[in-house]
Amino acid sequence: MMMKQQSDLSHTQWVDATYKKVALRFIPFLMICYVVAYLDRINIGIAKLNMLSDLQFSEEIYGLGAGLFFIGYFLFEVPSNIIMHKIGPKVWIARIMVTWGIISALMIFVTQPWQFYVLRFFLGIAEAGFYPGVILFLTYWFPNRRRGKVTALFQAGIPVAGIIGSPLSGWLMATFDQVNGHHGWQWMFVLEAIPTIPLAIIALCLLNNNVQDAKWLSTAQRELILKEIQQDNHNKEHLPFLKILADKRVWKIICMTFPAMAGLYTLGFYLPTLIRDAGAEGSLMIGLLCAIPYTVAIVSMILVGRSSDLRVERRWHLAIVLLMGAIGLLLSVWFGKNLTMVVIALSIAAAGIISFSPIMWTIPTAFLGGITAAAAIGVINSLANLGGFVSPYLIGFITDTFHSPEYAIYIIAASLVCSALLALSFDPKKVNV
Template identity: 55%
Template sequence: MTTATNPGVLTSASEQEKNVLYKKVFWRIMPFLMLCYVIAYLDRVNVGFAKLQMSVDLGFSETVFGLGAGLFFIGYFLFEVPSNILMHKVGARIWIARIMITWGLLSAVFMFVETPTQFYVLRFLLGLAEAGFYPGIILYLTYWFPSHRRAKVIAVFMSGIPVAGILGNPLSGWIMDAFHGTTGMHGWQWMFVIEAIPAVLIGLATLAYLDNDVKSAKWLNDDEKKVLAEDIAHDQTGKESNHSFGAIVKDARVWLMCLIYFSFVMGQYGLTLWMPTLVKATGVTGNLHIGLLSAIPFGCAIVAMNLIGRSADKHRERRWHLVVPALMGAIGFVGAALFADNTAISIASLSLAAAGVLTCAPLFWSLPTAFLSGAAAAVGIAAINSVGNLAGFVSPYLIGYLKDLTHSNAIGMYMLAVMLVVGSIATLATSAKMVNK
């Protein structure tokens, strides 16, 4: 490979050659990882669609549903740091496959739920099973891409969330309508079984397809491996690598990241878990129709996520690329609350909310990975994600409780808007020098 002359740039390859190499890496691993995340997220939030029938069939209140939906994240919280540490030790291939297979099997067991207690226990166990998948992938991407290439890559990976909404919501609605009553089972039972199968199959495929790191990739030659290894090593220079849990807990920057992520996750799960309910509340009938309309905001989110992610990498600016979509999300939630009886305006408002809150998550991870590396990243990413994802418990539970208390979704939407503003302020409190790399 030729030599670059730009100061501060690694000299083993020109920037043009690096771009070609990173494109090769991207197309090898990202489509597969995105597919994994689509399936993971669908199995995580399809309970929001099941609610349309499940709550009626089983007599669950809004509070019962919200608590059960949120208990997933308690299991997630407890096992996330150990899970990421184990992945760092045993390798991504085996660990990600283990996660997908176990959560697929547990997701199918939801067909047997009859009582709130069974619902609570299974949601908790599903969180335990899936813990480590998302932070594990974020950590995995640091093995392959330097920080200044990562926002775009993570945005593509997290496009799995809106893709799961676009494909999964209509699919869930169709399954629930088409299979309802077949062999005496409810539509929501069929939905859990059918949508669990891909997780197990892709989990098995992971064992054959995924490589643990650059060194083990047989589809790269020695020169390519050297360039990637040098780039990653250069990127980690000067970053925190102390991997002790105590050191991470004492780092004020990590706690600031937890606050920012908690605020954004409040909006994310408030949207994804309650989207079908919010659309239905505007007067839409029929599960398939609700699913089709629910897909529109996720389509808008895909465009926003990738455009803003590309812009963040191009300009090497992180903070304002987070603040602007967060405020977009806040405005969207307020609009959805004010015009809850108007389907067209509600869908437009939810589209703005989705574009904002779903863009925040991938761009957020460019902040902590700008100052953490190696084993410290394994612990730090998992710690931030686990604390932040407690919002996945708080958000659906509070929205359900407030809905039962006020018989309206409005107060819950206003709460989500406030949390996004809090996250924006906390983002601006970070050092631009620390994160804009």
């Protein structure tokens, strides 16, 4: 009996070691890629501190331009994910990184609103498919019960981008301002786009299109992963694309996720502005203070992902983090001129909102598999990310109209409460897997 227990323990350790080896190979690299991707997406929030006055752009112009990223993203995300599923992640992820880097660097030439709109739209097209592509890629390597934690580690790229990127962006703007006659924000866009090229080359060398190609694993380890993924996919549904669009479960996930994305990009595009308006001064100081909410969020994301996997529970974890996001945003308005309290409030908001996605993605991948999962992930992410278009435009319009973003943040916080209630309405037998 004791020998059997020791044998079972040894096998479990070997299985855990196998998945740890896979995670150590892919997750740190993918997280770094996401740091660069997210930074190129949201560094417009730091640039805004000087760019609007330099170019004479209104808050509404900024909000529309920031949000147009998500229209391009919306239009090309599903095709991008289906292409990746067919040709493999290695080349496709490398292609995505190169194109988004080039377009982000072209922001140096923006002088007119229409140029700003066009580049933000095409940046969305270029980046479409990276995030959902990685979510799909993880389904090739990890069964659903292990996916919450690894997805959280990958998505730690969001808060890491804030921790590193906000101070870095502020420093670049302050240090390079007027170098060779260019503004600091222009240099920031170019310098932060450069890492995409070496990362694309590494992707071609490091990533595998499938488990069978992973020669760095033993035959037994490859067979283990293939067997567990096959078992994981055994009871999953495979639907034609039109049926995915008509699936009520998919639309329920979209409706739950839309407010979370609106909240996420409220932080991404307006965190520096909210901290400046609370009394912080100077691009570097604002960037350093912006890092605090993201530091809190990275701890929260990992702890929440681990807790959800250990307890095999999704609904309450989702509801709690969404309510945290709503409360944090409301407190940031109520303490609007108290810098310390605003940073604390925004830390609560970031901890909740940024912890949402890793848990959310365990739901659709629990009942869909194969190319159906690829298409569904693309549909959910593209439509839900339109929240990233709505929130900056809403905040920009309301700020120009009422000279304060307060009412827009109330609307976004209320939508997060509705999202939390929707999370609790899922059948626990279907999502807690």
